[in-house]
Amino acid sequence: MNQEIYQNIKFWFDTYTNRFLSENDEIQLNFDLKRSHSFNTVEIITELSLDCELDDEQLLIAKTIALLHDVGRFEQLLKYETFSDNEQDNHIDLGIAILKSENVLEKLEEETVQIIFECIRHHEVSTLPKSINENALTFLKLLRDADRIDILNIFSKYYSECKPGTNKRLEMELADKPEISKMVYKSVMDEKVICKKDILTLNEQKLHQMSWVYDLNFKRSFKVVSEKNYLKKIYESLPKKDEVIDMYRQMKIYLENNL
Ligand SMILES: [Fe+2]
Ligand SMILES: [Fe+2]
The missing domain is CATH 1.10.3210 (Hypothetical protein af1432)
Incomplete structure (x- = not known):
């Protein structure tokens, strides 16, 4: 080469x-x-x-x-x-x-x-x-x-600037419903990336993307995700329910511990 x-x-x-x-x-x-x-x-x-x-x-x-x-x-x-x-x-x-x-x-x-x-x-x-x-x-x-860092960049902008349904293909045609399954909650609290097969709603897709923080490989990756505030930007587009606040806190602490 x-x-x-x-x-x-x-x-x-x-x-x-x-x-x-x-x-x-x-x-x-x-x-x-x-x-x-x-x-x-x-x-x-x-x-x-x-x-x-x-x-x-x-x-x-x-x-x-x-x-x-x-x-x-x-x-x-x-x-x-x-x-x-x-x-x-x-x-x-x-x-x-x-x-x-x-x-x-x-x-x-x-x-x-x-x-x-x-x-x-x-x-x-x-x-x-x-x-x-x-x-x-x-x-x-x-x-x-x-790949994940750029997807986080694209989606953190999209979720904050566009109404749900603006780009259906980017949303993987998922329904914008408030429910978040127990499986999704458990994965995040166990510090595991949410399985693709468990994603049934747009909010679960957002949490799935945030949960990539558990599968980053390089110090520099954690640094970029932290400096660009991707987790916070996506979190701001989620409903502020207790379970969402718990999950956000768990992922944020994990990120900070790896800086
Ligand atoms: Fe791909
Ligand atoms: Fe890609």
């Missing part, structure tokens, strides 16, 4: 994603959002990598992973008009299939290609499999933190 190969991959990504256009304003906004999310993830992973002494080539690999991790989102949104993943159609398999069919990684060594695929495959899983490729682990941890 070298700078020239990275620039060529970036050029491909730019050209490929610019092809996605929609007359539906909400879908177009989400194409734009996903493009900027990919570029922002590159910026954040570059910052976080200062915590793990990567050499120049490893930094380029990390940036490539960040740029391409959600490449399947464009096809998913065009074809299915949703960001909801399921067994058959999900942005992970779609992304890997596109990178293979367009020969995007053909100039890279096989080992690097496998690291990139491993990171894309596992960037959103709730628990990392034990069988993970050792060489991919640091990159995967960097990607997971960088």
Whole structure:
């Protein structure tokens, strides 16, 4: 991997994603959002990598992973008009299939290609499999933190500036109901990330995103989440019930203890 190969991959990504256009304003906004999310993830992973002494080539690999991790989102949104993943159609398999069919990684060594695929495959899983490729682990941890930090940035703004229902796809078509399940409460109080399958309402999605604080990997990640006030910003959009106050306090203390 070298700078020239990275620039060529970036050029491909730019050209490929610019092809996605929609007359539906909400879908177009989400194409734009996903493009900027990919570029922002590159910026954040570059910052976080200062915590793990990567050499120049490893930094380029990390940036490539960040740029391409959600490449399947464009096809998913065009074809299915949703960001909801399921067994058959999900942005992970779609992304890997596109990178293979367009020969995007053909100039890279096989080992690097496998690291990139491993990171894309596992960037959103709730628990990392034990069988993970050792060489991919640091990159995967960097990607997971960088991805989540940018999502927290996008959503903390969205929840404070937009009424519920403004961007249904970004809300994963979840209902804006006040109920918060016992399972969700228990996960947060046990300092565990809320399982995706337990998210049934928009408020539970907000708490799920806040609970990523329990799965951050780098000191610098805790620092960014704290300095940007992401937990507080999302908390302000939640109903101020006792259980919500408890959960917020638990996550805030966890964050402070890891600074
Ligand atoms: Fe993703
Ligand atoms: Fe992402």
